[in-house]
Amino acid sequence: MFIFTVEYKDSPRGIIGIDKSRKLVSKFWEEVPDPTPEKIRELVSNMREKIFFTRSSLYGCDILDNNGDVIGFLPLKGVL
Numbered sequence: 001m002f003i004f005t006v007e008y009k010d011s012p013r014g015i016i017g018i019d020k021s022r023k024l025v026s027k028f029w030e031e032v033p034d035p036t037p038e039k040i041r042e043l044v045s046n047m048r049e050k051i052f053f054t055r056s057s058l059y060g061c062d063i064l065d066n067n068g069d070v071i072g073f074l075p076l077k078g079v080l
Helices: 037-054
Strands: 002-006 014-018 029-031 062-064 070-073
16 A cells, blocks of 8 residues: 655645555645654644644545456544
8 A cells, every 4th residue: 555645744734645556646645755664654643633722623535446346545544
């Protein structure tokens, strides 16, 4: 699984995981080097701190291809 973030700098606006058999071509998403469970927890925690004062909430969902197959995920539902 490849892990990508938007505005990485240790406090991302979004995190996604994409199956390694897929290729993500985007100028907005940046791959996280060595995405250990601890690193993902740290990124999610930093996201929570960032949105705390906006009264927003974090959520997760699967990412599907055009056939309905799961090819990725927003890891928030399994990490927290």
